[in-house]
Amino acid sequence: MSQQNKVWITGASSGIGLALVKHYLQADWRVIASARSEGDLSELMATDSRLTFVPFDIVDKTKIVSVRDEIAKQVDCLDCAILNAGTCEYLDIEGEQTDWSMMERIMSVNFFGMVNSVEMCLPLLQKSSQPHLVGISSQAVQAAFPRAEAYGASKAAIRYFLSSLRMDLNPLGIDVTCILPGFVDTPLTRKNTFDMPFLMSADDAAQGMYRAIQKRPYEYAFPRPLSAMLWLGRHFPKWWLKKLAPNKTDNS
Ligand SMILES: NC(=O)c1ccc[n+]([C@@H]2O[C@H](COP(=O)([O-])OP(=O)(O)OC[C@H]3O[C@@H](n4cnc5c(N)ncnc54)[C@H](OP(=O)(O)O)[C@@H]3O)[C@@H](O)[C@H]2O)c1
Known part of the structure; x- marks a missing residue:
């Protein structure tokens, strides 16, 4: 097979x-x-023979081996795996009507789907001389946000999972990068009804991600103005929570 x-x-x-x-x-x-x-x-797909589609529902653990076999028929190894699939739903606290099952739904796609994807691709990455594993978290992990109990928790879990993996895959020669995108204009965010500061196009986001990935950083958060805006929440989480959700009862 080619060296591409x-x-x-x-x-x-x-x-x-x-x-x-x-x-x-x-x-x-x-x-x-x-x-x-x-x-x-x-x-x-119709116009580019360098592109192959291999269907994979990342929640379906039973498909891990068959998907790996299918990819191995196409390429001898993977130099890079970008685990980007994900979804988003927001929690509405509505008493007994609250959809708590959503927590499991989101964790199952975003977090366990990423774990399944890692299990799928690791043997193929190990066959490369320059393997790189990339996972997509979110700027949402920089500070707590309302209604993001499920999405934020799933993305925080991804960030920790990737940090830990970076250490354990290091002896195997596999670099690991965690990417924290801000708001990107996609079908996922078009459902949002709130303001999305520094919203960028998917093409601009992908261009920046592509450039950053080549340098294999531990983490890449973008866009910078959003990172700066979340700086206080990231460094002073207690202040952030007190400001946004002060105690209703003052016991001091
Ligand atoms: N857009 C943003 O502002 C933003 C910000 C931070 C992080 N992110 C993260 O970036 C990633 C991409 O988001 P996006 O905005 O591009 O969303 P999107 O346009 O909705 O794309 C999501 C992709 O994930 C796939 N997917 C969803 N569930 C899947 C499943 N069970 N198995 C396999 N594939 C599945 C979808 O394909 P199928 O439905 O065909 O399976 C689709 O290709 C997500 O992880 C998201 O959390 C996005």
């Missing part, structure tokens, strides 16, 4: 994942793209 670099991108049928696929093809990578359905990838 090979990348696996999950959540590739839409939004950030789709934009990443386009950037990796532009840079002449061989791209294996996954999602549950081809979605907006179909057009690209």
Whole structure:
């Protein structure tokens, strides 16, 4: 098989994942793209033989081996895996009507889906001479936000999981990068009804991510103005919580 670099991108049928696929093809990578359905990838698939779609519902553990086998038929190894698939729902506290099952739903896709994806791709990364594992968390982990109990917790879990993996995969020669995007204009955020400061296009986000990934940082948070805005919440979490949710009873 050729010496062309090979990348696996999950959540590739839409939004950030789709934009990443386009950037990796532009840079002449061989791209294996996954999602549950081809979605907006179909057009690209018809015109670019360097792109292959391998369906994978990241929640479905029973498919891990067959998906790995399918990818191994296409490429001899993976030089990079970008675990980007994810979803978002916000919690509404509505007494007995509160949809607590959403916590499990979101953790199952965002967190356990990433764990399943790591299990799937690790043996293929180990066959590369320059392996790199990249996972997508969120700027939401920088500070607590209302209604983000499920999404924020899943993304914080991802960040910790990747930090720990970075240490344990280091002896195997696998670099690990955690990416914290701010607000990016995709089908996922188009449902939001609140203000999204520093909203950027998926293409701009993917371009910055592509550049950053080549340098293999431990973490890449963007855009910078949003990181600066969240600086207080990140460094002074008690102050942040007191400001946004002061005690209702003063016991001092
Ligand atoms: N947009 C933002 O502002 C923003 C900010 C911070 C972090 N992020 C993160 O960036 C990632 C991409 O988000 P996006 O905004 O590009 O969202 P998006 O346009 O909704 O794309 C989500 C992708 O994930 C795939 N996916 C969802 N559930 C899946 C499952 N069970 N198995 C396999 N694939 C699944 C979807 O494909 P199928 O439905 O076909 O499976 C789709 O390709 C997510 O992890 C998100 O949390 C986004």
